[in-house]
Amino acid sequence: MTNAELSVAFFLQMAIIVAACRIVGWLAKRYLGQPQVVGEMIAGVILGPSLLGLLSPDLQAALFPKDSRSILFVGGQLGVGLYMFLVGLGFRRDHFQANAKSAAAVSLAGMAAPFLAAVAIAPWLVSMGLFGDGIATWQAMLFMGAAISITAFPMLARIIHERGLSGTRLGSLSLAAGAIDDA
Incomplete structure (x- = not known):
């Protein structure tokens, strides 16, 4: 073309x-x-x-x-980059600092439970042929765990904005936890 x-x-x-x-x-x-x-x-x-x-x-x-x-x-x-820039402009550091420990706990729990569930079902998925030949069970566990436990941060930010939670304690806590997940 x-x-x-x-x-x-x-x-x-x-x-x-x-x-x-x-x-x-x-x-x-x-x-x-x-x-x-x-x-x-x-x-x-x-x-x-x-x-x-x-x-x-x-x-x-x-x-x-x-x-x-x-x-x-x-x-x-x-x-996506421009949208995340706009999200960053509206991010309140004082809310993040006040909620840092809570955000870390929410983030860890929000990643650990799905990761463990993925690790538990990965051997079954390997036996069902979901993964190609040569993929070890431990590799499938890590892949599934990472894929299921990550946060779609831009989507989370849009939902928080659409629901009018931007700038609130709950919205800031959710964004902070999502940011920690992605980091």
């Missing part, structure tokens, strides 16, 4: 993505009582290879050509 074609593809993709996120996000909020960001994640699954690519691979390939995906990835990373 030429630069002009990539530019057109990028802006068309952005329009489709934003429209789908707004529509599905509104539907999730209105009819399911979920935060809008949950609907936006569902919109990503709908437009991605999991659903649109499965049902209509030609349409999915036409909307998201392989050549344009790296540019779309960079645009997405830029968006």
Whole structure:
């Protein structure tokens, strides 16, 4: 693709993505009582290879050509980076310092329980053939434990903002615990 074609593809993709996120996000909020960001994640699954690519691979390939995906990835990373910058601007250090011990305890508990559950089920998943040949059980345990116990910090921040908890003690505690998880 030429630069002009990539530019057109990028802006068309952005329009489709934003429209789908707004529509599905509104539907999730209105009819399911979920935060809008949950609907936006569902919109990503709908437009991605999991659903649109499965049902209509030609349409999915036409909307998201392989050549344009790296540019779309960079645009997405830029968006997440700018959003996290805005979250950081609103982060209250005094709330974090007052809640540091509680945040560490919440973070540790929030990581330990899912990690232990993943470690417990990993041998069964290995025996069921979920992992490829050559993957040791201990590797599967570590992978599953890490994958299940991490926090989706940007999503957490959006939910806290949408629910009006930004700047509150609970919101700050949750963000601090999520930040500790990610660190």
